[in-house]
Amino acid sequence: MRKLFLLMVVLVLVAGCGGGASTPTEEPSSPGIVPEATEQVEETGELDIEPIRIAVVMPSATTDMAWSQAIFDALLRIQEKAGGEDVVEIAFTEGMFNVTDAAAALRDYAADGYNLVIAHGTQYGSSLFEIAPDFPDTSFAYGTATDVGTEAGLENVFAYEARAEQGGYVNGVLAASISESGVIGMVGPVEAGDAKLYIDGFVAGALATNPDVVVNISYTGSFGDTALAAEAANVHIDAGADVLSGSAQQVVGAIGVANEAGVPWMGTQADQSPLAPDIVVASQLYDWEPTLLDMIAKHQAGEMGGTAYQLTLENGGLVMSYADTLSEEAVAAAEAAAAGIAAGDINVTIE
Numbered sequence: 001m002r003k004l005f006l007l008m009v010v011l012v013l014v015a016g017c018g019g020g021a022s023t024p025t026e027e028p029s030s031p032g033i034v035p036e037a038t039e040q041v042e043e044t045g046e047l048d049i050e051p052i053r054i055a056v057v058m059p060s061a062t063t064d065m066a067w068s069q070a071i072f073d074a075l076l077r078i079q080e081k082a083g084g085e086d087v088v089e090i091a092f093t094e095g096m097f098n099v100t101d102a103a104a105a106l107r108d109y110a111a112d113g114y115n116l117v118i119a120h121g122t123q124y125g126s127s128l129f130e131i132a133p134d135f136p137d138t139s140f141a142y143g144t145a146t147d148v149g150t151e152a153g154l155e156n157v158f159a160y161e162a163r164a165e166q167g168g169y170v171n172g173v174l175a176a177s178i179s180e181s182g183v184i185g186m187v188g189p190v191e192a193g194d195a196k197l198y199i200d201g202f203v204a205g206a207l208a209t210n211p212d213v214v215v216n217i218s219y220t221g222s223f224g225d226t227a228l229a230a231e232a233a234n235v236h237i238d239a240g241a242d243v244l245s246g247s248a249q250q251v252v253g254a255i256g257v258a259n260e261a262g263v264p265w266m267g268t269q270a271d272q273s274p275l276a277p278d279i280v281v282a283s284q285l286y287d288w289e290p291t292l293l294d295m296i297a298k299h300q301a302g303e304m305g306g307t308a309y310q311l312t313l314e315n316g317g318l319v320m321s322y323a324d325t326l327s328e329e330a331v332a333a334a335e336a337a338a339a340g341i342a343a344g345d346i347n348v349t350i351e
Contacts, residue, residue: 047082047293050300055091055109056118057102060224062094064249067194067223070270071120074288078296096121097224103127110135116299118142122193132157132305139299144193146308156304158295160288162311164194164247164268165201166341167284167318169348171266172205174282174334175243176213178264178326184215185236187246187254189223195247198268198284202245204350205337216241226253233257255280271321281323282334286311314342 054075058068072092079088091109096102102124109117110131119128119142132140132154143160175184184206189195203215216236220228230253233244237257244258245266252275258265259276266282267273273280291309298307311317320338322331340346 047078049082049087049296051087051089052116052296052300053089053091053114054116054118054296055093055114056120057093057096057105057109057124058120059096059102059123060094060249062092064224064270065252065272065275066247066249066269068094068120068249070286071118071288071292073270074292077289078292096124099123099127103131106140107131107134110138110140115139116141116295128157129154136304139295139304141295141305143309148306148308150306155306158298158305158307158309160291160309160311162194162197162269162286162318163313164198164284164318165204165348166313167268167320167338168198168201169205169208169341169346170313170320170334170338171245171268171282171284172202172207172215173209173337174205174322174326174330175202175245175264175266176206176209177330177333178281179210179213179243181240181242182210182213183240183242184213185233185239185241185244186215186217187229187232187236187244187251188217188219189248189250190221191219194269195223198247200350201348204348207350209333220250222250223248224250226250226256229253230257237261237263273321273323281326283321285319285321287317287319290315290317312342313338314344 056071060068062069062072075090079090082088093105096105106117106119106128116139122145125142125145128140128142129149129152136156139156139158141158141160145159145161148159149157186199186202188199199217206213206215216239218232220232222228229250233254234257236244243264244254246254247268255265255272255275259279263279264281265279267280268284269286271283271285337346341348
C-alpha cells in the first residue's frame with residue numbers, strides 16, 4: 001500500500017525568493033533552444049553575435065551554488081564564446097531581496113542603455129511590468145514566470161522557467177534506488193516556484209520507484225537561511241533519512257550537515273559538488289545558455305520580447321549529472337526515467 005509522504009514544516013522565516021510562479025496553463029511560444037547558435041558553438045566553439053550589453057538583478061549571490069549562479073555562469077560562458085567583454089558586456093546586482101531596491105536597479109540599467117535587462121526572480125515581475133513601457137527599445141526578461149505581458153500591452157518582455165519537477169523526478173528515482181532505510185529527507189525553502197516543482201517531482205519519482213518509501217519534507221520558509229537548512233538536515237537524519245536533497249541557496253548549510261554525516265546529497269539548479277564532492281551524488285543542472293542566446297538573437301533581430309521559455313529534459317535546458325560512485329543499476333534507473341520523461345512517456349506528478 002502506498003504511503004503518503006510526511007510534511008514537516010520547520011521554522012518559518014520569510015525572505016526574498018528566486019521564483020514564485022505556478023505551473024503554466026499553456027505551452028510557451030518557444031522551447032528556449034537556439035538551433036543555429038547551438039550548432040555554431042558545437043562546430044567552432046565561438047559565437048558570432050553583435051555587441052550587446054546585458055544586466056541582471058538577482059536575489060542572491062553569483063556564487064550561491066544555486067539559482068543565481070546558474071544564470072550568471074551561463075552569461076559568463078556566452079561572454080567567453082562571443083569574444084569577451086567587448087562583445088558581451090555584463091553588469092549585475094546581487095543580493096536583491098528588497099523588491100523596491102531591485103526595481104530601482106532595473107530602471108537604472110534600462111536608463112543606462114543596457115539592451116537586455118534580466119530580473120532573475122518572479123517577485124520582480126510587477127516592477128518590471130511597470131518599467132518596461134518606458135523603455136520600448138530595451139528587452140526585459142524575468143523568471144520563474146510564463147506571463148510575457150501581452151494582456152498588459154507589453155511587447156518587450158521575455159519570461160522563463162525551469163520545469164524542475166522533471167529532474168526532481170529523476171533524482172527521486174535515484175534516491176529511492178540507493179536508500180537502504182527507506183527514509184529520504186528534503187530541505188525545501190518556500191513552497192513556491194521551481195523549488196516546489198522540484199520537490200513534487202522528487203516525491204513522485206521516489207514513490208514510483210518504491211511505493212513504501214517515506215520522503216520527509218521540511219520547508220524552512222527562507223531561500224537563504226543556511227542555519228535553518230542545517231537544522232532541517234539534522235532533523236531528517238535523526239528521523240532515519242539516509243539520502244538528502246533540497247533546493248535554493250540555503251542548501252549550503254544542509255550540504256555541510258550531510259557531508260559531516262556521510263549522507264548522500266542530490267542537488268538542483270547548479271553544480272554543488274565542489275562543496276562536498278564525496279557526498280553530492282547527483283545534480284539537476286539548469287542550463288540557461290540556449291535561452292539567453294535566443295533572447296539575444298531575437299533582440300538583435302528587432303523582436304524585443306513576447307516569448308516564454310521552458311528548460312526541460314527534452315530540449316536540453318535541464319541536464320542530469322551523476323557521480324562515478326553510484327552503482328550502474330541506480331544510474332541506469334535514473335537515466336531510464338530521464339529518457340521516459342523526455343519522450344513524454346512518464347507522468348512526473350503523483351497519481
